[in-house]
Amino acid sequence: xxxxxxxxxxxxxxxxxxxxxxxxxxxxxxxxxxxxxxxxxxxxxxxxxxxxxxxxxxxxxxxxxxxxxxxxxxxxxxxxxxxxxxxxxxxxxxxxxxxxxxxxxxxxxxxxxxxxxxxxxxxxxxxxxxxxxxxxxxxxxxxxxxxxxxxxxxxxxxxxxxxxxxxxxxxxxxxxxxxxxxxxxxxxxxxxxxxxxxxxxxxxxxxxxxxxxxxxxxxxxxxxxxxxxxxxxxxxxxxxxxxxxxxxxxxxxxxxxxxxxxxxxx
Amino acid sequence: xxxxxxxxxxxxxxxxxxxxxxxxxxxxxxxxxxxxxxxxxxxxxxxxxxxxxxxxxxxxxxxxxxxxxxxxxxxxxxxxxxxxxxxxxxxxxxxxxxxxxxxxxxxxxxxxxxxxxxxxxxxxxxxxxxxxxxxxxxxxxxxxxxxxxxxxxxxxxxxxxxxxxxxxxxxxxxxxxxxxxxxxxxxxxxxxxxxxxxxxxxxxxxxxxxxxxxxxxxxxxxxxxxxxxxxxxxxxxxxxxxx
Numbered sequence: 188x189x190x191x192x193x194x195x196x197x198x199x200x201x202x203x204x205x206x207x208x209x210x211x212x213x214x215x216x217x218x219x220x221x222x223x224x225x226x227x228x229x230x231x232x233x234x235x236x237x238x239x240x241x242x243x244x245x246x247x248x249x250x251x252x253x254x255x256x257x258x259x260x261x262x263x264x265x266x267x268x269x270x271x272x273x274x275x276x277x278x279x280x281x282x283x284x285x286x287x288x289x290x291x292x293x294x295x296x297x298x299x300x301x302x303x304x305x306x307x308x309x310x311x312x313x314x315x316x317x318x319x320x321x322x323x324x325x326x327x328x329x330x331x332x333x334x335x336x337x338x339x340x341x342x343x344x345x346x347x348x349x350x351x352x353x354x355x356x357x358x359x360x361x362x363x364x365x366x367x368x369x370x371x372x373x374x375x376x377x378x379x380x381x382x383x384x385x386x387x388x389x390x391x392x393x394x395x396x397x398x399x400x401x402x403x404x405x406x407x408x409x410x411x412x413x414x415x416x417x418x419x420x421x422x423x424x425x426x427x428x429x430x431x432x433x434x435x436x437x438x439x440x441x442x443x444x445x446x447x448x449x450x451x452x453x
Numbered sequence: 454x455x456x457x458x459x460x461x462x463x464x465x466x467x468x469x470x471x472x473x474x475x476x477x478x479x480x481x482x483x484x485x486x487x488x489x490x491x492x493x494x495x496x497x498x499x500x501x502x503x504x505x506x507x508x509x510x511x512x513x514x515x516x517x518x519x520x521x522x523x524x525x526x527x528x529x530x531x532x533x534x535x536x537x538x539x540x541x542x543x544x545x546x547x548x549x550x551x552x553x554x555x556x557x558x559x560x561x562x563x564x565x566x567x568x569x570x571x572x573x574x575x576x577x578x579x580x581x582x583x584x585x586x587x588x589x590x591x592x593x594x595x596x597x598x599x600x601x602x603x604x605x606x607x608x609x610x611x612x613x614x615x616x617x618x619x620x621x622x623x624x625x626x627x628x629x630x631x632x633x634x635x636x637x638x639x640x641x642x643x644x645x646x647x648x649x650x651x652x653x654x655x656x657x658x659x660x661x662x663x664x665x666x667x668x669x670x671x672x673x674x675x676x677x678x679x680x681x682x683x684x685x686x687x688x689x690x691x692x693x694x695x696x
Contacts, residue, residue, distance in 0.1 A: 204461045208468060232559065287456045290465075297472035304480040311483035312547040316490050317555040319498070323639045324560045367692035374687070379483070402494040411491045417484035418519075418687040421526045424473050426690030431469055439462035440455040 207291050216302040220345075224309050227337055239333035240325065255336045262344040269352050277359035284362060290434040292360050293427060299353035304420065306349050307379050310342035311414060322400030330390040343383040350376035363430050371422020378416020385409040478543055485519040485540055486547035497548075498556075500566050500615055501634030505605070505662040512570055513601035513669045514676055516544070520576060521677045522684030524583055524592075530688065534584035537600075541576040545569065565615075566633060574607040575600045589681050597674035602666050 238250040278284070284292075314337055321334035354376045357364040364372070392406045457465065489497070493515045496508045524536030548569040556567040582596030583589070615630040627635070 204457055208465055301472055301476045304476045307483040308479040312486040313550060315487055316551040320555045320560040326640050367694055370691040370693055371687060402491055407491040411488050414484045414487040417480045418522055420476055420480045421688040422690055425530060425688050435462050435466055438455060439457040439459060
């Protein structure tokens with residue numbers, strides 16, 4: 188496994204700017220997530236209503252319970268592996284990083300953040316309101332319905348994994364984020380991560396005193412306040428943009444006419 | 454020799470702009486939508502809950518939050534007077550994706566039952582007020598009021614047919630929207646928590662709508678200022694344990 192070394196950075200100069208700052212990773216990540224969730228949505232279309240209405244049936248065990256166990260095992264493994272990989276390949280010479288390499292890594296962080304935001308969209312918007320449609324139609328029986336198995340235990344952990352990895356990637360590769368912990372970045376990643384934890388309160392409350400699915404019930408307000416943390420992405424932008432503009436000026440021999448980002452530096 | 458030519462540097466700056474825009478759009482969809490669906494969602498899911506009292510009161514009050522904070526960031530950092538419209542567009546995207554692919558194509562509720570409320574005119578008004586006055590206080594006072602007052606008229610055009618009175622075979626006179634809600638059972642929304650047409654001043658009939666909207670405008674202004682402050686706090690690059 189190759190180490191991520193600053194010493195190798197000068198070799199990156201051989202790459203063209205188009206190669207260093209290409210859209211390939213951007214499209215691969217967004218398309219991969221989209222295709223995955225479209226397939227999941229198709230699976231739901233086929234098997235939620237026909238196999239997912241009775242928690243105690245054999246069909247439910249085959250089509251949904253096994254899926255739940257499998258996805259939790261895979262998610263834990265992926266999080267462990269990716270965090271380990273990012274830590275193992277961390278840059279140990281961040282103080283010697285070149286401006287070109289730093290700019291390239293900011294581009295990489297942009298890919299991470301966009302991927303995280305897209306994954307949060309699927310979890311917090313698409314599959315969360317979809318859960319509302321399920322509960323408006325099917326009486327709540329257990330905490331593990333077909334919509335919950337996708338919403339709570341698949342889409343939420345996926346964006347949490349991406350978010351934690353994004354934070355760790357920035358922390359180990361970019362001097363700006365290595366020197367101190369960015370509070371907006373922590374909020375951006377941590378708030379939506381705590382939405383997953385708040386599921387426990389939600390399910391406990393629904394189990395013991397509120398069976399009806401009134402979406403605006405106070406029981407759900409924990410999700411709301413944690414969703415507010417996504418505003419931290421503006422703070423992350425406010426931290427990144429001035430440094431990016433600075434790097435653009437340096438790497439282009441001060442030829443760039445700074446745009447909106449320079450405003451946030453002032 | 455510089456890595457980037459001037460045109461490459463400008464191009465890269467635009468690429469970073471696109472990254473910020475896409476991340477802000479999808480992140481705001483997630484945050485604003487979960488805020489919307491869990492604070493005012495039920496009133497906006499169902500046609501018969503889009504009544505002239507609770508819906509026009511709660512929806513503007515609870516939905517001015519994200520636009521206010523986003524307006525602060527976009528106006529202060531980028532001089533873009535589009536914060537509210539941007540937010541509302543993200544919310545409409547998230548809502549329509551769900552109403553079509555989930556409410557309709559998964560649970561088979563007709564789209565007319567679950568069409569989301571339209572907020573775009575209100576958002577444009579809020580943005581224009583900030584752009585014209587450059588003052589958060591004036592935007593709270595006038596923009597917040599306009600945000601709320603414009604909400605019901607903006608939706609009236611498509612809602613009007615559902616307000617026509619019909620007589621149910623069992624006797625009561627009700628609107629088409631109420632009849633649809635009554636005939637199409639939603640299993641987990643029991644009748645005792647429906648708040649449609651409940652109130653002590655029913656004699657005043659339709660005239661409660663502007664009263665509700667004015668009250669919503671008053672509260673929206675307060676909420677607006679609070680959330681502008683939140684936008685200011687959250688968009689600062691604060692660092693912990695700097696070494």
